[in-house]
Amino acid sequence: MDKLPRWADIALVPFINLALALIVSGLVVALIGQDPFEALAIMVNGAVGSSYGWGYTLYYATNFVFTGLAVAVAFHASLFNIGGEGQAQLGALGVALVCLAVPWPHWTLALPVAILGGALFGAAWAAIPAYLQARRGSHIVITTIMFNFIASALLVYLLISALKAPGMAPETVRFPEGARLPTALEVFGAIGIPFSRTPLNVSFIVALIACWGVWVLIWRTRLGYEIRAFGRSEPAARYAGISPFRITMLAMLISGGLAGLMAVNAVMGEQERLIQDNVLGAGFVGIAVALMGRSHPVGVLLAAILFGALYQGGAELEFETSVPREMVVVIQALVILFTGALDGMVRSPLERVFLTFRKQPKPGLAPETRP
Amino acid sequence: MTEPAIELKGISKSFGQVQANRNISIRVMPGTIHGIIGENGAGKSTLMSILYGFYKADSGDVFIRGTRTEIPDSQAAIAAGIGMVFQHFKLVQNFTVLENIVLGAEEGPLLRSSLARARKLLKQLSDEYELHVDPDARIEDLGVGMQQRVEILKALYRRADILILDEPTGVLTPAEADHLFRILQGLKREGKTVILITHKLREIMEVTDTVSVMRRGEMEATVNTAETSPEELAELMVGRKVLLRVDKAPATPGDVVLEVENLSVRDDAGVERLRGVSLRVRRGEILGLAGVAGNGQSELLEVLGGMREGRGRVTMNGTALDLTGARSDARTRRQRGIAHVPEDRQREGLIMEFHAWENAGFGYHDDPRFNRGLLMDNEALREDARAKIARFDIRPTDPWLTAKSFSGGNQQKLVIARELEREPDLLLIGQPTRGVDIGAIEFIHEQIVALRDRGKAILLVSVELDEIMALSDRIAVMFDGRIMGERTPGETNEGELGLLMAGITETDRDHSVAEIEANLARRAGKTA
Known part of the structure; x- marks a missing residue:
């Protein structure tokens, strides 16, 4: 018997978390002398009040879906991959190399190869910490976070040497026209629906497919079954003949590959060249997204859209009012704090509430909880 | 008539929908060894946890030596003279025996006086009750039997006169168990009250004066040990002839x-x-x-x-x-x-958060029967689980329940069904x-x-x-x-096997208890 009904676990807990975060944020906004309700209205309106707002919200959400799925897959194997940032940066390198290698005639040809390139590079970057964990017992949290710094340094080095475009900026040349992904403006325009000019592009569809793919992987394939079993109990996995080495490697390769896919959206779809700061913290937001989405693809998608809206709404807030930029970051951080770190604060009282409303035991159920 | 050392009146406790204790009343007279017996999940541990202040009863009263007593935490239990020896010892491995005994009950900021008092007490107790332990030995160098004695000494140092032992013989050889029982008899002679929680009928018959039988959270009966038989107790525990x-x-x-x-x-x-x-x-x-x-x-x-x-x-x-x-x-x-029913079904044999149907194929999940190309055939797994549940009478019969919602016996049946049915x-x-x-x-x-x-x-x-x-x-x-x-x-x-279990072969015929203990301590020292 699970402690909470499914709907409460999936919907009620995140909702209360979010509400608490917004209340505290409102207090903070009020403290600096602004009207919290007006701020909220600006944020909501800015994020989802127009096709412009939606475009940006979903563009950010696309990034967070990829990094969120990356963290979620590793979570199922009980591996805490906080290297999404570095894996996405390496993914960016992979995507850039693909886009620059060939004068692509059309995006439909470039996209699949770029997906492959981003995933391969991201996976390769995750493979080293995975191997160190599986064979040498080096803790994956430590190694993946250190690999973020190495990835960043490596990218800077490449951008001031081998890959540098003529000029001052540490960046590559622009990708060829044939590697440009259609934006929402173009896609909707083709069927006669007006849409604002935003960075939202076809990568969003790739993100949706990735959600579906992760769902199939985790709940329908043998590998997913083994990943979940290993994640719940390593001794049980060994008992069942599931190789801890194999699962650690595969789960991290898939995780890194998903993080790497983020570059398809950010680098290929928006920046259209490789720049130094191409991930912009999405790797870390992915952790909050996976936590809030309870490592389920649907939850990840919804949480990613929420965080996308926060990013976009926060930008509007900064633009429209005198709420300083730092305050927007505070609000985002509060949401992460309440949904991620303080989850238990809401969960355990709620479990008690639900337990009190339960009826008498069914025969045959475990009758005793030991201290 | 003397006051009971402990009297519980109408204790009830439920965890959400599970009623672990239902209206339990029990009297334990001072200077007796009282057994509490019942199957796993009968509510023995919950009852003792209430007595020791880990849980708060939903209703009912606790009387210690005739006075109604609130026990909100274990400090209060200790103050009321209750000592508890847990199934899993709570000792600091790299501390000495003395340090462990004093731990948490130090008198003043400096350890000297407490250690001295403990040393004196230890000397006195070891003479009185055969509770011999080297006060300066490190816990990690002691065998389990010795460690258990340290736990008992810890309780006595805290001036406990009511001692609760939770499944104390699970980790002991028969000889060590016998020695423990002699210690308990000694404590009883000194007027201490002992409550012995166990599921082993033999121990109850051997050492207790009175015995209470619990079943499904209720107190079935309290009888004088001399007037009952293992068969009767088993029947009371299970509710039918066994x-x-x-x-x-x-x-x-x-x-x-x-x-x-x-x-x-x-x-x-x-x-x-x-x-x-x-x-x-x-x-x-x-x-x-x-x-x-x-x-x-x-x-x-x-x-x-x-x-x-x-x-x-x-x-x-x-x-x-x-x-x-x-x-x-x-x-x-x-x-x-080779099929394998592992020792620890909750850690190894089952994934506790998995549904019964996912567990029913665990380890055999690469069987072509359960797979369709790259995907698993979940319907086939569920079908197979339903068949196993029916054949091995696993209850409840719902394959969608997670493994942790089943009782220990039904979890084990699920594992055994899975491992046996491949012949x-x-x-x-x-x-x-x-x-x-x-x-x-x-x-x-x-x-x-x-x-x-x-x-x-x-x-x-x-x-x-x-x-x-x-x-x-x-x-x-x-x-x-x-x-x-x-x-x-x-x-x-059992005697012969017990000696072998303590590492004594027929070649050393002259096997005193001290020798067995020395042997066990040697082994513990080696493996530590």
Whole structure:
């Protein structure tokens, strides 16, 4: 018997978390002398009040879906991959190399190869910490976070040497026209629906497919079954003949590959060249997204859209009012704090509430909880 | 008439929908040993946790020596003179005996005076109650029996005169258990009150004055031990007549199925856990491995089951098994016809958060029957689980429940159903009935014997000597990673096996208790 009904676990807990975060944020906004309700209205309106707002919200959400799925897959194997940032940066390198290698005639040809390139590079970057964990017992949290710094340094080095475009900026040349992904403006325009000019592009569809793919992987394939079993109990996995080495490697390769896919959206779809700061913290937001989405693809998608809206709404807030930029970051951080770190604060009282409303035991159920 | 040392009146406690204690009343007279017996999940531990201040009762009152007492936490319990010896000891391994005894009850900022008082008390107690322990020994160098004495001393140092022991003999050899009982008798003579929680009928009969039987959260009866019998107690515990023996025909052993030669294993810390074990199991026989927990039985099962690497030679139906490398895994073992019911079903045998149907195929999930190309055939898994649930009478019958919602007995039936139904040539089975209620024990024993009668080989590991005696056709005793000797159930007794379990062979005839203890302490020191 699970402690909470499914709907409460999936919907009620995140909702209360979010509400608490917004209340505290409102207090903070009020403290600096602004009207919290007006701020909220600006944020909501800015994020989802127009096709412009939606475009940006979903563009950010696309990034967070990829990094969120990356963290979620590793979570199922009980591996805490906080290297999404570095894996996405390496993914960016992979995507850039693909886009620059060939004068692509059309995006439909470039996209699949770029997906492959981003995933391969991201996976390769995750493979080293995975191997160190599986064979040498080096803790994956430590190694993946250190690999973020190495990835960043490596990218800077490449951008001031081998890959540098003529000029001052540490960046590559622009990708060829044939590697440009259609934006929402173009896609909707083709069927006669007006849409604002935003960075939202076809990568969003790739993100949706990735959600579906992760769902199939985790709940329908043998590998997913083994990943979940290993994640719940390593001794049980060994008992069942599931190789801890194999699962650690595969789960991290898939995780890194998903993080790497983020570059398809950010680098290929928006920046259209490789720049130094191409991930912009999405790797870390992915952790909050996976936590809030309870490592389920649907939850990840919804949480990613929420965080996308926060990013976009926060930008509007900064633009429209005198709420300083730092305050927007505070609000985002509060949401992460309440949904991620303080989850238990809401969960355990709620479990008690639900337990009190339960009826008498069914025969045959475990009758005793030991201290 | 004297006041009862402890009186509980109308105690009820529920955890959400589960009622662990229902209107329980009990009186324990001072200077007696009172047993509380019941199946796992009958509510014994919950009741004692309420008495010790871990849980708060929903309703009901606690009277200590006639006074109504609130026990909000364990500090209050200690202040009321209640001491508790837990099943799992709560000792600091790298502290000395004295330091552990004083820990948490130091008087003042400097340790000197407390340590001195403890040393004096220890001297006095060891004379009075045979509670001999070296005050300056480190806990990690002591055997389990000794560690348990330290726990008792800890309680006495805190001036407890009511002592609660929770399943105290689970980790002891019969000789150590006997010694513990003598200590308890000594405490009783001094006027202390002892509450002994156990599921072993034999201990109740041997040592208690009165016994209370719990079943499904209720107090079934309290009787004078002298006026009852194991059969009556078992019936009260289960609520129906139970067979305390296993009915089985003599074995008709056939060819050797499993042959183990000179098998050695080191654990992750590099300590040798198996030191050259050799044994054989034939078709149609049950080889029982007796021994106190932690003497290498677990490692033996793990190596044979493919969960751990080893050195030596193991053949299965005449062909050698890989003991190291990729082909030494559990999957390969299963393909070779070895099924394994692991000792710890909650940690190894099941994924507690998985549905019953996911668990019913666990370990066999790569069977083509459960797969359709790259995807798993979940419907086939569920169908298979439903069949197992029906055949092994697993309750509740819903394959969508998670493993942790089943009782211990039903969890074990699920594991056994999964492992038995492939008709393996060899069954490795560890602690088949640990934490399983008596009703399910009968069923599980029947299944094991039936498998033997179908001509399969069975290697049984259990720390319950009664179980080993009842099921085995041959008994091998393990001590310190070695096989100490082999006996036939009809030609041996618990005393003889107990000595072997303590590492004493027939060559040293003159076996005093002190010698056994020295032996155990030596072993503990070596493996620490």
